Amino acid sequence: MAGSTFGTVFRITTWGESHGKGIGVVIDGCPAGLKLSSEDIQKFLDRRKPGQSRYTTQRNEPDRAEILSGVFEGYTTGTPISLVVFNKDQHSKDYSEIASYYRPGHADFTFDAKYGFRDYRGGGRSSGRETIGRVAGGAVAAKLLSELGISFCTYTRSIGPVEIQTFSQEEIFRNKLYMPDGEAAQKAAEYLESCMASKNSAGGIIECVVRGVPAGLGEPVFDKLDASLARAVMSIGAVKGVEIGDGFQAAASTGLEDNDGFCRQADGSTAKTSNHAGGILGGISDGSEIVLRAAVKPTPSIASPQKTVNRSGEEIDICIKGRHDPVIVPRAVVVVEAMAALTLADALLVGSTSRLSYLQKIWGEQL
C-alpha cells in the first residue's frame, strides 16, 4: 500500500522518478475491444509537456509514450496495458546541494521523515513528472468514456487574482494558459510576468466539466462519486482544495437557493431545473453536467531567498536555482481531466453490476 494504485475495476498503477530511467503506468481492467493507439495517449501527454510557453519550464522533454502490452492489432485485449515514457534529459548533474536541505513547500522533509532517506534528484517520486503516469492512464480512460458518449471540458478558471469573466470553449486551446476567456488570459499573463520579475510564483483554480454522464454512477456511502473525485483530484501534488458544484459557496447559501428542482423534459424524462449540486446527488450522478474545481497552490520552487534547515539541522538561507514554471496550473489542467476520467471509468465499470437486470442483459444470452 505505498499508494501507487488507483481504482477498483478500472485500475492504474504508476511508477517512476523524475530523474530515473522513466515514468510508467500499468492499466488493468480496461475492457477488451477498445480501439487504442499511442497517438491517443500522446494527445494527452502533449497537453502537459513543458516548453509550451514562457510560463512553463523550457526543459526539452519530448515525453513520447510507448505501449508495451495489452493492445493487439489496434484494440485492447482486456489484459494489462503497460505504458512507458523513458526519461531523456537526465544529465549527470550535481545534486549535492539539493540533497543537503529541505526545500520549503516540497516533500523533501516528509520523504525523509517517512523513509529515512530519499531520491533527491529532481524531486524523485514527488516531482511533477509523476503525473505523466496519471495522464497516460487518463487518456485511456477518456477514450473508453468517449465510446459511451462521455466528454470533458477542462480549463484554467483563475490564475492568482485573475478569474475568467466570460466562457468560450474554443478559446481554451487558443491561449497558452488554457483559459476560456482570452481577455482574462491576457491579464493572467501580465500577472505571471510580474511574479517572475519578483522571483515569485502563482497558483490558480482549474475547473472540469463532464458531459454525457448517465444518471446512476457512484456508490452510496464511502465510494460516492464526489468522494472519489475529491480523492482523485486532491491526490495531484499541488492541489489544496476540491469543490463539487457550488462547493464552498453552498455553505453560505440557503436551501431555497441551493436545491435544484426537477422537471419533465420533452422526451418524458426527468431533469433538473438548475445544477447547484454539480451533477451529483447523494454521491450518485444525476444526469446533469458534473462540475468540479481544484485549488492549485503556487509553485513552491522560487528564486527568492527562503529560510530552511539542512539535513544536519542547521538553519540556512537558500535560493532555488534552475528554470521552474512560475505557475503549474496550465500544465495541471490535463492532469485534473485525467484523474476525473479515471474516476468515472471506474465508477462506470463498477456501476454495471448495480441491478440484477443488467447482469441478465449480459449473461442471459450465454445461458
Add this chain to the structure above:
Amino acid sequence: MAGSTFGTVFRITTWGESHGKGIGVVIDGCPAGLKLSSEDIQKFLDRRKPGQSRYTTQRNEPDRAEILSGVFEGYTTGTPISLVVFNKDQHSKDYSEIASYYRPGHADFTFDAKYGFRDYRGGGRSSGRETIGRVAGGAVAAKLLSELGISFCTYTRSIGPVEIQTFSQEEIFRNKLYMPDGEAAQKAAEYLESCMASKNSAGGIIECVVRGVPAGLGEPVFDKLDASLARAVMSIGAVKGVEIGDGFQAAASTGLEDNDGFCRQADGSTAKTSNHAGGILGGISDGSEIVLRAAVKPTPSIASPQKTVNRSGEEIDICIKGRHDPVIVPRAVVVVEAMAALTLADALLVGSTSRLSYLQKIWGEQL
C-alpha cells in the same frame, strides 16, 4: 463494491437504513490490546444525536451503541468489532407521499436511476442516520489514536454568513452549535431563527484540527494523506467542498506567501515556521497540526413550496412536512472528526511498514 467499506488496514463496513431495524458498523483490523467500552462509542454518538437544541430535530432517538463482538474482558482482541444501534422510532407511518416524488436536493432520484427502485422510508440508506456507523467506527479509531498521542479539535467555523472571529477551545462545547466563538454562536442562532421563520435552511463550514500526528503518515501518489482525508470528508452526505491548510486561498496566494519555511527547534528537531500547508507536504504528514475544512450545504428538506416531478413524470409542487434540522452543521461536526480519525488510523497502520527498520523492530525479537 457498493462502497460501504472504508480503509485498507483499519477498515470499517457500515450498513443500515433510516427506518430499518438498525444501523451498524463492523470494524476490522483494529489492533489487539486497545481498552474499549461502549461508553467510548456513546460519547461520540451523543455528539450527533438529535434533540440537542431547537436547531436540531426533536425526534426521540436515544441511539445506544451495543458491542456485539471483538472485545473481550475490556480489550479489543484483533478480530472484527461489530457495533449496532437498533432503531427505536419506527412508526408505521404513511410514506406513500414521499415514495411518489423526488425531493429536491435529496438522493431519491439518483437511487431510482441507479437501482430501479428505493427504500423511501425516511431516506433509506441515504438518510443522515447512515452516519451513525461512521461515528461509531470513528470513536474506535479516535481511541486508538489517543493511545499514540493524537487528538482532535473539531468545530463549526461558520453557519450561513456568520463566521467565527475568535477562538476558544472551551467555548466549543458550551454552545449548542459547537462554535469556538460564543458571540458568533449567538449571531448564528439568530440567523437560524430567521431561516426557520422563512421555512428555509442554512449550511456552514466545519473545521477539524488534528494534533500530535507524527511526520511520515500518508502514502505518496494516490493515497496521499490529504487525498484520503478529502475522500473521507466528501463522502459525508451534504459536504460539497474540502480544503487542507490554506485551501482555496492558496490559489490566489504566491509562493513567497504560501511556502512554509523550516527551522530548528530547541530539542534539535526540524519544524516549520508557519502552517499554510495544513500539516501535509507531498501527501505526507509533516509534524504540524493537520487542518481541514468541509463545506456543508443547507438542509435540503424545507417547508417552503418547491417544484419537482413524481414517479409518473408529472410536474408537481411540494412542501416537505415534518420537523427537520434547519442546519445540519452542528451534528455533522463529530461526523467530520470521525472520518478524519478513521483516515488517520488507517494511515498510521499502513505507515508502520514504510521502513525495513520498523519491521525489524517488531519481528526481530521473535527470530
Add this chain to the structure above:
Amino acid sequence: MAGSTFGTVFRITTWGESHGKGIGVVIDGCPAGLKLSSEDIQKFLDRRKPGQSRYTTQRNEPDRAEILSGVFEGYTTGTPISLVVFNKDQHSKDYSEIASYYRPGHADFTFDAKYGFRDYRGGGRSSGRETIGRVAGGAVAAKLLSELGISFCTYTRSIGPVEIQTFSQEEIFRNKLYMPDGEAAQKAAEYLESCMASKNSAGGIIECVVRGVPAGLGEPVFDKLDASLARAVMSIGAVKGVEIGDGFQAAASTGLEDNDGFCRQADGSTAKTSNHAGGILGGISDGSEIVLRAAVKPTPSIASPQKTVNRSGEEIDICIKGRHDPVIVPRAVVVVEAMAALTLADALLVGSTSRLSYLQKIWGEQL
C-alpha cells in the same frame, strides 16, 4: 486487513465469536432487484446446524438468521444486507481450564502468538461457528446465481478411508452424512462409530460441482477462477488441500490423457470432449461443470489424552471434554458450497466489464 472481508465487487464481511452475542455478515455489492427472504438463508443455515445426527454435536442452537438491512418489500435494494444469528446457548460456563492451555490442532497457540491474548470461550473467533457468516452470505450469492441459471451439487466424497463408489444426486439429502452413495454412507457411519468408541475423530473429502457457469468467468493471472476458489475453500477452518478437476492425479498423468479435446455441439457451439480440467482453463471458466474438492482434517477436539503445554509453559496431559463432532465433514459440505457461490458471484460481477460491448449493452440505452 484482519481478513474478515471476501470478494471484490460482491463482497462479504463477517464478524462474531463462538460465545459472544452473535455471528453476522454484511453483504455489500449485491445487485438490486433480487428476491430475497430470510427463508432463503435459513435453508442454507439448516444444512450446517448441529444436532442433525449422532455424528454432529448435540448442542441446541436453532441458529435463526435475521435480515437487518438491504431488503425492502422482498427485494434487495443494492445497499448492504446485514444478517445476524444471535447466540442462544451462552451458559456462564467455566472456561478457566481451556483458557490455561493450548489445545492441539486448534488455533489457541497461534492467536496468543499473534494478538498477545485470546477470547478462549469456545474457541472465540476461530470456532466453527464462524462459518455461520459464510453460509448466510453464500445463501445470498447462491440465490443470485440461481437467477442466472447456475446451480450447485455438493456432497461428502469420503470420510476417513471410506470413499463413494456410486453417485446418486437424490441420495445426498437422504443420509445424514450427505453422501451420494447410500452404501458408502452406511460404511462411513460404522467407521465413525469406531472412531467415537476409541475417543478418536475422522476427516474426509468434500466435492462441489457447479453447473451452468458460462464460459468467460475468472480473471487471468492472479485472480484466476481456480485460484479464487482455492483461497475461498482453503480459508475454511479445517481444510488442508484443494483440487480442481483431476487435481493431484493430473501430476501423475500425461498430456495425452489430461488434455480435453474440443468438439462442435449440435447447436454449433464449442464444447469439450472430456473434463479433466474441472471446467477451468487458464483461470477462466470453459463452460463445462466446475469440479473442486476439499480435504478436511479430522476434528481436533478428541477425548483421548494428548500432550500440550499451558500458558505458563509447563508440559501437561489433557483430555478435551464436552460433546464434539467426531467428523465435521457433513456440516462443512454447505460451507464449501457457500464459499464456491461467493467466489462465483464475485467473478460474475467482475466479468461483466470484460468487453466494451457489454458496457454498451448496459449504458448505451441511457446515453
Add this chain to the structure above:
Amino acid sequence: MAGSTFGTVFRITTWGESHGKGIGVVIDGCPAGLKLSSEDIQKFLDRRKPGQSRYTTQRNEPDRAEILSGVFEGYTTGTPISLVVFNKDQHSKDYSEIASYYRPGHADFTFDAKYGFRDYRGGGRSSGRETIGRVAGGAVAAKLLSELGISFCTYTRSIGPVEIQTFSQEEIFRNKLYMPDGEAAQKAAEYLESCMASKNSAGGIIECVVRGVPAGLGEPVFDKLDASLARAVMSIGAVKGVEIGDGFQAAASTGLEDNDGFCRQADGSTAKTSNHAGGILGGISDGSEIVLRAAVKPTPSIASPQKTVNRSGEEIDICIKGRHDPVIVPRAVVVVEAMAALTLADALLVGSTSRLSYLQKIWGEQL
C-alpha cells in the same frame, strides 16, 4: 480487476505478453532501506530460464531484468520498483495456424469466450512467460524476508510417477530437475525421455518448505495464511491442486494421528512435537516450517495428434509444432517459491499492525 495485482500491502502488478515488447512487474509497498540490485532478481530469473537442459525448451531467451525505478544508491526507497524483461526472441513468425484453432489444455478458447478475441502469438498473456513478472517480484520479496531470517527450500517432489525417496538439500541444485534425490532425478529423466519419444508430456509435484517464519503471520477467517498461499500457488498456470502439511492425507487420517502436540523447548518457548499441520494453525503461522505442495499438470503442448475445433466451429485434427518443454515442473519450482515469498512478505507487513504494542514500538519514539 483484470486480476494482475497480488497482495495488499506488499503488492505486485504484472504485465506483458509472450511475444509483445516485454514482461514486467511493478512492486509497490516494499519498505525503504532494503539493499537490492538487479543481480538479486537475476538469480531468481535464471532458475526459470529456458535451455537449462534438454527437458526445457531450447529457445534463446537471456531474460535480463532491468530495474527502472524505486532503487536509489543501492537501496529501495519505498516507492514503486518497476522491473522489466524485454523480449528478444520475437520473430515475425507465421501465427495464422495457431490463431485459427483452440489448442487443447490451453486458454485459447476461454480467452476468446471472455474477451471476444485474443493475442494468439505464443499464447499471449496466458503464456508461461507471464511468470517472469511473478519471479522478478518474488525475488524482491525473498530478499526482504531474508533480512528477517526467513528462507526457502523448494524442489521437485515428483515427475509423473517418479517420486523422491530421499532428501538432500545440496542435491537440489546438482540435477537439472531440481530434485533432492539424485537417483529419483535419474529415473525421472528416463521417464521424460520416454514421454518425448512418444510425443507426450509429464506433470509433477513441487514442494516448498519455508523456514524461520515467526508465529503470528496470517489473518483469521478469509486471509488465512494457508488460504493466501493456496490462491498464490493455484494462480500459477498449470497448477491443479494445493496442499498444506499433510494435505489430502489428513482427510484419511484421525485426530490422534493428525494433531500436533505442544512441548516446552530448552529456551522456555513453546513448540510443536510434530508438524502435520504444515506450520499453520487456524490460518496463522505456528513457528514450525511451512510446508506446501503444488500439483502441476502435464505440458499441454504435445506433438501427438489431438482433436479440436477451429474458430469457424469445424472439428479438426492438429499436431502442435515447435519445441516445448516435455515437463514444466523444474522451471516452475522457482515460480512456486516466488509466489510463497510474495504471500509471506505481504502477511508479514500486514501482521505488523496486529497489536497496539507493535504500533507503540514504532510510533512511540516520534511522539
